[in-house]
Amino acid sequence: MLKLLKGLSRYKGTIILIFALVFIQSLSDVYLPNLMSDIVDKGVVNSDTNYIINTGFKMILVTIIGGIVTVTASYFSSKVAMGFGRDLRNKVFEKVENFSLAEFNQIGTASLITRTTNDITQIQQVLMIMLRMMLYAPMVAIGASIMAIKKDAKLSLIILVAMPILIVSIALILKRAVPLFKSMQKNVDNLNRVLRENLIGVRVIRVFNKVEVESKRFEGASFNLCDVAIKANQTITLLMPLMMLVINISILAVVWFGGVRIENGSMQVGDLIAFIQYLAQIMFALMMLSMMFVMIPRASASATRINEILDMNQTLKDKEDALKETNMKGYVEFKNVSFSYEKDSEKVLSDISFISKPGETTAIIGGTGSGKSTLVKLIPRFFDTTEGEVLVDGVNVKDLNANYLREKIGYVPQKAILFSGSIFENLKYGKDDASIEDVEKAIEIAQAKGFVDNMENKEETIISQGGTNVSGGQKQRLSIARAIIKKPEIYIFDDSFSALDFKTDKELRKSLVDETKEATVILVAQRVSSVVDATRIIVLDEGRVVGIGTHKELLDTCDIYKEIVSSQLSKEEM
Template identity: 60%
Template sequence: MIKLFKNLKPFKVPIIFVLILVFFQSLSELYLPTLMSDIVNNGIVNGDTDYILKIGGFMILVALGGTICTITASFLSSKVATGFGRNLRKGLFTKVEGFSIEDFDKLGTSSLITRTTNDITQVQQVIVIIMRMMISAPMMCIGGIIMAVSKDSKLSIIIVVVIPVLIGVIAIIARKGLPLFKSMQIKLDKLNLVLREGLTGIRVIRAFNRNDHERERFNEANHDLTNTAIKVNKLMAILMPLMMLVMNFTTIAIIWFGAKRIDAGNMQVGDLMAFIQYVMQIMFSLIMVSMMFVMIPRASVSAVRINEVLDIVPVINDPKDIKKAVSKKGYVEFKNVSFNYPGSESSVIRDISFSAGPGETTAIIGGTGSGKSTIINLIPRFYDITSGSILINGVDLRDMSQDELRSKIGFVPQKAVLFTGTISENIRYGKEYATEDEIKRAANIAQATDFISNMEEGFNSVIAQGGTNVSGGQKQRLSIARALVRRPEIYIFDDSFSALDFKTDAKLRAVLKEETKDSTVIIVAQRVSTVIDADRIIVLDEGNIVGVGTHKELLTSCDVYHEIVSSQLSEEEIA
């Protein structure tokens, strides 16, 4: 957790103020019992009303000063902690944004959400406690011992007996609590995972009538977390009664032995009252320490999980020496590329070589699992290739910055993803400062204008979370418009026409041909009708290229392609 404290540097000044304020607050609390002792010994015993009023007034001023210090310190410490939490969340989110797909797979989305929210909140709460108690608790404990000894050194033997008992209780409970706190965070990850899957997959769950199964999964994860939380709370619930029990027995012992010392004339009543208060302050300071021990173990576990994310070195990084383009814009070339996913022994694609240039449409077709989408995902460098090289404009994409590489690409994924916001905002996602005319033009080319104009607010209509208020085909068209508004050098369509009807598909491809005439177009498709007019068709089978050519050439030269065409078109259409 200490490693995270470097994020407190921007709050150096308020932290110093908090520590000073807490210092003065502790002094005021330590001074009050002595003043009360003086009132009893010198005022009440002697019947000196003026002295009582004088010291009493001074006590009020000291108490008021301590209260102001307490309130101000609480305000500043809360402000520091929330600012720390805000900055840490921002840093964590920024770090995660730089992760490759492989890095995401290591931790999992649900765990990353928990770490960014719950874990940071745990650390944030502990920072408030540490700032408030880091100075206060030790000072109250040490100061209380000194003041108690100054009142009566012999009676202070009681403190020597009690403090080790309290420290032992705190240590035992903290030691047993730490593994449970760690377990709680892992079980919270599991609950988040089940909840996330249940919410995002609600349509599939209902379609297959698996509501009861998902409810059981959630209840199991929920009960697991609850049972662990109950164990932790039972353990921590023991702490306070034990502390109070020790405190009460200590008070009885002080009164018992103190009364004997007063009776023997070795101690005054006021000193005994002050002594009791100082012992209470010592005990309460230890209770404050115990509270820190209750929260610090859980926060420590959270801090470790946060640091795990911050310490990850992304698998994909920008090179130190960025190279400039050496050939025409939009030129893509694969040279003997092979790739296998992390943890997999066999390659998904093997020895892939082809090139695609501006003004050309290159289509990739093949059976399910043949490696089509894998090839597409390698171009924006979502994964790094295992061997070979991919050149963009004559430069290996590993020698380019990721920002520069992706700025050249208009990517339309297989599964259309829309974000909460208006239609305009979703299209503008492809080009931040796109004008209204550019947005409308892109929508028109993507054949989206008709359904947008039928919506109540037109381009200002709000897309619901996950795009649930538009159909699959509408999602795809908006996703295509988002790529078109960018006007990139390279267009990548990863099976992006599958949800469109044949009429819309044909119209869209006809308009796209004119729009993308100066760009490189790479299409992955299942439909033969989508790739039939491509300048180059690459046929994949089990990760290998088994044919390259035009539609007519491949019909006679590639059995795999002929088989795909025969499964989709009639003999008359093929002819």
């Protein structure tokens, strides 16, 4: 928690102002019972109406000042807390944006969402209370204690007995509450994960009649969170009755012994009234501190989770001397590349070597799980190689600036992704300054003109969240158009034609020939028809290259390729 709070340094001036305002507020609150004591002892007892009125006006003035500084302090506290939350959220988002896919998999999408939203909100709330109460509650407690001792030192022994009892009780309750709040945040993660899976997979759930099964799974996650939350809140709710019990017994003791001291002439009535108010202020200050301590454990658990993200070592971090310029354009080379997702785990890719140059198309084909998609993800450096080198323009991708490297690449992922917004805005992702003519041309090349022109608003048609208002094939074509508009040096198509019919697939590949003739094209495909015209075809099997060559060469030299071809094409087509 303290590590995160270092980010408050930019709000130093505002925080000093808040503390000054809180200081004035605490002084006004402590001063009021003393004025009340004077009214009773000097005004009421002596029947001095003028003194009562004058002191009453003083009390009103002190109350007004206290009210103004309280509202002002609350305003600035909210401003600092919200600003800090915004800064922290941006910091976490920027860090996550630079994560490799390995780091995403390590934490999980659902947990990242919870940490960026719920966890930071918890920290914001605690910070707001801390700015208001961290100085106010101790000052009131100390100030009220001094004033109470000043009024009657012997009667103050009751406070000295009550305070340790409260402090020990708070400590014991918090010791049990902290682990429960940590567990609570993990259960929030789990609930988010289940909900996200259900929302994304709603069609699959319905078609397999698993709505009831998923409902029970969601209920289970929800009840787990509910149970932990109930235990945590039950533990915390013990504080309030315990504190009220101690406060009421203390007031009863003060009234009892105070009455005896008044009867003996050792104390005045006004002083007893002020003493009771000071006792209430002390107990109220401790109550506020306890409520702050109630929220701190949960915020502390949230802060730990945020720090896990901020402290995570980025495996794909740019070197300080990373190159931002190369002499060549579009050259890709794999040199004895091996890769595994985790250290000492089984290799997904083993000893891959090939070169792809501008004007060439390198196609990668193989069975499911052979490592095709993993291989192309090494080029934009979504992962780092375990062994060997991936070179772009003759330079190891680890030595290139990541932004510069990815600027060279037009990547179309296996699962087409569109963002909420218009088609025009989605395609401008590839080129910020793209004109409507650039967009129309890219749409035409990607064979998307037919369905885009049939839409009411054409390029300005709004794509819903997740692209649910367009089909899988339409999403793929728009994703391809987004890469085309970028005019990159290297095109990577990761099984990007799988949702297209054979006719559209053929026309799209034909239109891409002219568009990509000066670029390097690396194509992952399942269909043989998509790779037959490639400059070279790489056949993968269990992460190893079992054949490299043209379509005709591989039919003669590679049995696995021949099996793939024979399963899709007739002898005449072969």
